[in-house]
Structure formats: C-alpha cells, structure tokens
Amino acid sequence: MMSEMPWYNKGLFSSLNLRQKTLLTIGLTGLVLLVVFISGWMIDANLPTDFAIKMQAPSLSHPFGTDWMGRDMFTRTIKGLSLSIVIGIGASVISSIIATLLAFLASVNKWFDAFVSWLIDLFASIPHILLIMMISIALGKGAFGVIMAVAFSHWVNLTRVLRAEVLQINTSEYVALSNKLGRSKLWIAKEHILPLVLSQIFVGTLLVFPHAIMHEASVTFLGFGLSPHEPAIGIILSESMSYLAMGAWWLAFFPGLALLIVVLLFDIIGHNLKRLLDPGEANN
Amino acid sequence: MMKLKAENISFSYNKKRPILKDISLSLESNQIIGLIGDSGSGKSTLCKIMAGYITNFTGDVTIDGKEISRNGFDPVQLIFQHPEKTMNPKWKMEKVLRESWIPPQDLKDTFGLKDNWLTRWPSELSGGELQRFSILRALNPQTKFIIADEISTMLDAVTQVQIWEALIKHCRANDIGILAVSHDKDLLDVICDDILYFKELNHL
Numbered sequence: 001m002m003s004e005m006p007w008y009n010k011g012l013f014s015s016l017n018l019r020q021k022t023l024l025t026i027g028l029t030g031l032v033l034l035v036v037f038i039s040g041w042m043i044d045a046n047l048p049t050d051f052a053i054k055m056q057a058p059s060l061s062h063p064f065g066t067d068w069m070g071r072d073m074f075t076r077t078i079k080g081l082s083l084s085i086v087i088g089i090g091a092s093v094i095s096s097i098i099a100t101l102l103a104f105l106a107s108v109n110k111w112f113d114a115f116v117s118w119l120i121d122l123f124a125s126i127p128h129i130l131l132i133m134m135i136s137i138a139l140g141k142g143a144f145g146v147i148m149a150v151a152f153s154h155w156v157n158l159t160r161v162l163r164a165e166v167l168q169i170n171t172s173e174y175v176a177l178s179n180k181l182g183r184s185k186l187w188i189a190k191e192h193i194l195p196l197v198l199s200q201i202f203v204g205t206l207l208v209f210p211h212a213i214m215h216e217a218s219v220t221f222l223g224f225g226l227s228p229h230e231p232a233i234g235i236i237l238s239e240s241m242s243y244l245a246m247g248a249w250w251l252a253f254f255p256g257l258a259l260l261i262v263v264l265l266f267d268i269i270g271h272n273l274k275r276l277l278d279p280g281e282a283n284n
Numbered sequence: 285m286m287k288l289k290a291e292n293i294s295f296s297y298n299k300k301r302p303i304l305k306d307i308s309l310s311l312e313s314n315q316i317i318g319l320i321g322d323s324g325s326g327k328s329t330l331c332k333i334m335a336g337y338i339t340n341f342t343g344d345v346t347i348d349g350k351e352i353s354r355n356g357f358d359p360v361q362l363i364f365q366h367p368e369k370t371m372n373p374k375w376k377m378e379k380v381l382r383e384s385w386i387p388p389q390d391l392k393d394t395f396g397l398k399d400n401w402l403t404r405w406p407s408e409l410s411g412g413e414l415q416r417f418s419i420l421r422a423l424n425p426q427t428k429f430i431i432a433d434e435i436s437t438m439l440d441a442v443t444q445v446q447i448w449e450a451l452i453k454h455c456r457a458n459d460i461g462i463l464a465v466s467h468d469k470d471l472l473d474v475i476c477d478d479i480l481y482f483k484e485l486n487h488l
Contacts, residue, residue, distance in 0.1 A: 173369045176337055181384050181424070182357035195374045 022272045029265045029272075033085065036262065040082020047071045047079075047231075055243070058250050065250035068243060073236075077255045080233040081262055083226075084213045087147055088266070091212040094151035096158060096205040103162035103197075104189055107170055116163060123156050132215055133224040146225045150212045158204035162197055169193050199277035206270035210263040217259055233259045286313045286348050288360060288429045288461060290334055293343035295326075303329055304341075306487040309480060313428055313461040316452065318472030321482025327465050328365075330482075331433045334463070335362035347428065359428040363435045367414035371406040377417055378402040384421040394450045395420055412443045419451055429461045437466070448475055 016024065050070035058065045064073035106116035123131070135149035169175060169192065178188050219225035220234025228235055233255050240251035289310040296302040303326040311317050321327045332338045334345055336354045345352060345360075352360060364370050371380050381387065381402070392399075395416045401409060409417075415435060422430055432451075436444040452475060455462055466472055472479050 173364055173366075174372050177362075177364075177370050178383060180336060180358040180361065181421075182355075183383070192372050196372070 019276070022276050026269050026272050026276075029269050033262065033265055033269075036078060037082045037085045040078045040080075040085075043075055043079045043082075047075055055246075055248055058254070064254040065248070067239075067248075067251060073250065073254060076231055076236060077233070077258050079231040080236055080255060081258055083143075083230065083232050084216060084259065084262065087143060087150070087216045088209045088212040090143075090147040091150035091154065091216070092205045092208040094147065095155040095208055095212075096201055098151065098155040099158035099162055099204065100197075100201055102155065102159045103166050104193075106163045107166045107189070107193075108185075113163075113167075116159070120156055120160055120163075123153065126153075128153050128215060129218065132219050133222070136219055136224050141225060142227060143230070146216050146219060149219070150215050153215075154208050154211055158201070158208065161204065162200060165197050165200060166193055169196055203270060203274040203277060206266065206273060209266040209270065213259065213263055213266070285459065286428055286461075287311070288313075288334070288463075289344075289346050289349075290330075291344045291346070293330065293333055293341055293345070295329060295333060295338065295341040297329075302488065304333075304486060304488075307343075307485045309485060311429060311461045311463050313459045314456075315478070316455070316462045316464060316476050318476035318479040319463060319465045319482060320467070320469055320472060320479060321465075323467070325482050326486065327482055328433055331362055331431045331463075331465060335360050335431050337362065357424065357426045359426060360431065361422040361424070361427045361429070362431045362433060363418055363422050365434040365437060367411060367418040368406060370418055371414065373406055375406070376402070377404055377406065377409065380406065380417060381421055385424040387420050387423065391420065391423070391454065394453065396446060396450075412439050412447075415439065416447065419447065423451075423454060423458075423460075425458075427460060429463070430455065431463045431465070433465045434467070436471070437468075444471070 048071070052070065053062070053066050054068050054070040056062055056066045062072050062074065064077055066072055067076070102116050102119070106113045131153040132146075132149040135152055136145040139145035139148050175188055175192055178192060179185075183191075216225060217232070217234040217237065220232050221238045223238065225234055226232045228239075236255045237252055240248065240255075243251050287310055289308075291308050293304055293307040294302065295304040307330060309317075309319075319327060319330075329338065333341050336345075336352065336358050339354070347359065352358070371377075397416055397420065401413060401417075406414060415438075419435065430451075436447060439447065448471075451462070454460070464472060464476060469479075
C-alpha cells in the first residue's frame with residue numbers, strides 16, 4: 001500500500017493533513033518574505049563603496065558579485081527587494097480598497113452598476129504598463145507615484161469578482177428577509193455582505209502583490225518610476241544593462257532571479273490562502 | 285383585530301404567460317387560513333407579493349384598508365420553505381435570531397430551542413432545527429400576519445406537530461393571523477379555520 005502514497009504524504013510531513021500543510025507552506029513562505037523585508041529595512045541605503053573590489057564576479061565573500069562602485073550586490077538586492085515589498089503592500093492594499101468601494105457602489109442601483117461596469121471596461125481596455133507610466137508621471141514619479149499608479153491600474157480584476165459576488169449575495173433570501181426585518185441597505189452591506197466577501201478581498205489583495213512588484217520594477221526599469229538614487233530592483237536592472245556587454249552578467253542575473261522568487265513566494269501564499277479560505281470550506 | 289386583504293392581484297414573470305390573475309383573499313388576525321394548490325401554480329409568488337418581496341404587481345395589498353408601509357419592519361412576515369437559504373452562512377445562530385429580536389426564554393422553550401444551538405453555524409444544524417429559528421425570528425412583536433409557505437414540508441410528522449402547535453399557540457395568544465400554504469390537505473384540515481383552493485382563487 002505504501003507504494004501508492006503520493007510523494008507529499010511520505011517522509012517528514014507525512015503526519016500532517018492537507019490543511020496543516022497549507023498552513024505550513026503559508027507560514028514558511030511568509031517567514032522568508034518577512035526576513036527579506038526586515039533585513040532590507042535594517043540595511044543603510046548608503047552602501048559603502050570600495051573601488052578596489054569593483055566589478056567582481058560572484059564569490060564566497062560576495063555571493064552576488066559587486067558592481068562598478070564596489071558595492072556588494074547581495075546587500076543591494078535585499079535592500080531593493082524590501083523596497084519592492086513596501087511598494088507592493090501599499091499598491092495592493094490601496095487597489096483592494098478601491099475594488100471594495102466600487103463593488104459596493106455597484107450594488108446600490110442599476111445606474112451605479114452600469115457606471116462601475118463601464119469603469120471596469122475602460123480601465124481593462126488600456127494596457128497596464130501605459131496606464132502606470134501615465135499616472136506615475138502625472139503624480140511626479142517616486143515611490144508615491146508608483147504606488148498610486150499600480151494601485152489605480154490593478155483594481156479591475158478584483159472589482160469584477162467582488163461585484164459579481166455582491167450581486168449574488170444581494171439576491172439571496174437572507175438579504176431580502178433582512179430588508180423585511182427593517183434593516184437598512186448600509187446595515188446589510190456591513191453585516192451581511194462584507195463578512196462573506198472578506199476572504200475574497202484578502203486573497204485578491206495577496207494576488208495583486210506579484211503584479212504590483214513586477215510592474216514597479218518594469219516602470220522603474222523604463223525610467224518612469226523610482227528615481228535613480230533609490231535602491232530599487234528596477235534601478236539595479238536598468239543600470240546593469242550598460243555593463244552586460246562587458247560580461248558582468250551577475251549584475252542583472254541575481255537581482256532578477258531574486259525578484260522572480262519573491263514574486264513566486266507571494267503567489268504561493270495567495271493561492272494557498274485561497275484554498276484555505278474558499279467559501280465552501282470556510283467553516284470546516 | 286386587523287384584516288389583511290389582497291385585492292385583484294395579477295402578476296406575470298413573463299408578459300406572454302400570466303401566472304396570477306385577479307386573486308382576492310382576506311385574512312383576519314385571529315384566523316388561520318389554509319391555501320392549497322398544485323406545484324408551480326403560483327402559490328409562492330402570491331406569498332411573496334403579500335409579504336412585499338415582489339412589488340411590481342397590479343392590485344392592492346392592504347391592512348385595514350391602508351397600504352402597508354414596506355419600509356422598516358414589515359408587519360406581514362413570510363416564512364420560507366428552505367430555512368437554510370434564509371440564513372447568512374457566516375452568521376452564528378444567535379446573530380440570526382437577534383437580527384429580528386431577542387425572544388423570551390419561555391418562547392424559546394416552547395419551540396424546543398436549545399441554548400447550545402445559538403453558538404453554532406447554520407450549516408451545523410438540521411433543517412428542522414433551522415426552521416424553528418426562522419419561525420421564531422418571524423414572531424417579532426411587530427409582526428401582525430405570518431405567511432407560512434410550506435414551512436413544514438421537509439419535517440417529519442412529530443416535528444411538524446411540535447412546530448405547528450407552538451406557532452399556533454403563540455399566534456392565538458398574540459392576535460397574529462396565519463396564512464398556511466401547503467400541499468398537505470390533511471395537515472391544513474387539522475390546523476386551519478378555513479381552507480382556500482388556489483385554483484378557485486386564480487381567474488386564469
């Protein structure tokens with residue numbers, strides 16, 4: 001019988017059930033991100049420069065190599081990642097707030113619903129990167145500009161999901177009955193609907209995170225995001241472009257890989273949490 | 285004593301196929317009236333119209349000749365056939381009950397409501413247990429008429445008797461009129477003062 005067991009039920013974690021495994025995955029992934037964030041936050045932005053060790057390939061003392069000013073690329077990458085995480089948090093939280101407000105606005109009456117649907121179609125029809133660049137420039141670039149730009153371009157999907165969800169709850173018998181018991185629309189929205197869509201909002205926020213980080217890096221890379229003196233991954237990548245031809249591959253490879261890993265970690269948390277909070281299984 | 289009256293009610297979900305035509309019936313607050321009809325004949329639709337869930341019908345629903353105010357607590361309360369659909373799955377039973385009112389202990393006892401049910405989720409209780417909650421929820425002191433749309437169909441005979449006895453006792457004591465809708469003629473024969481046949485009311 002043992003041979004028929006799937007790989008994830010063997011060895012160290014065999015005693016855990018699916019729920020515990022999901023929680024473990026979320027916990028470990030979250031821990032890694034927290035470590036990256038805190039260590040990056042503790043690093044001084046003004047890294048020491050040492051021209052004696054400039055442009056060194058990865059070694060034991062400098063695992064990610066050094067750049068043209070002799071700065072340790074590992075330290076710069078961690079600092080950049082923690083900045084990315086901050087921007088990711090800001091952007092995804094704001095976009096979720098926008099999405100929630102619009103979804104509830106859509107439930108007021110059919111004109112508001114038509115307006116919100118129109119707004120969704122409008123924003124969905126503009127390429128993200130273009131919208132982000134325009135908003136970022138309009139708000140004077142920098143971290144604030146990027147956060148707002150990403151937030152105002154990423155509410156669309158969550159709004160669409162939440163609007164449908166709210167619409168469905170609104171036609172349920174318990175909402176109709178609540179209305180007959182003399183409860184106001186505002187009370188129903190707060191007490192009946194919000195608890196039911198809270199898990200969706202939560203998962204939605206986490207799943208916007210990877211997009212937010214990637215888009216922050218790409219607009220910064222293109223020069224419409226953070227200013228060059230800030231230690232962002234996008235800045236590191238765009239600077240490294242001029243040294244790639246000289247064979248300094250590590251300048252772009254490791255920061256890019258690290259960014260990808262962080263994005264994947266957030267995605268893993270988001271999807272696992274979604275499994276955990278699925279409305280059908282929430283009470284089990 | 286009050287009188288709930290429905291006069292010349294007509295309604296259609298689909299313009300080509302009317303479902304209710306010129307239905308009139310009245311119910312006094314010391315009465316229990318039964319309503320019998322075939323499946324799909326429009327009984328539930330009539331219930332929803334009288335309880336104010338459907339508003340785009342033609343005709344009048346009045347209490348003592350006055351339009352019923354549909355804002356705020358509705359004096360005509362509908363009890364649904366499926367209690368599990370009328371409860372927010374993320375609410376504990378205590379909150380479900382409190383949304384309407386906090387019933388006194390003796391009333392909870394007559395309906396056989398156990399205190400440890402109050403801390404459970406709706407998905408953790410059976411249909412009969414949930415139906416007790418939805419009936420008790422409808423018995424708010426502001427309620428003047430109850431429209432019971434097949435409320436005991438999914439219950440076993442013993443529970444049916446228990447629930448109906450408790451409901452009738454409370455309504456007789458508090459001057460609440462009941463319109464009991466069912467397929468079950470034997471049940472209505474026992475509990476009702478008078479029985480109406482939906483076929484005869486509906487002038488289709």
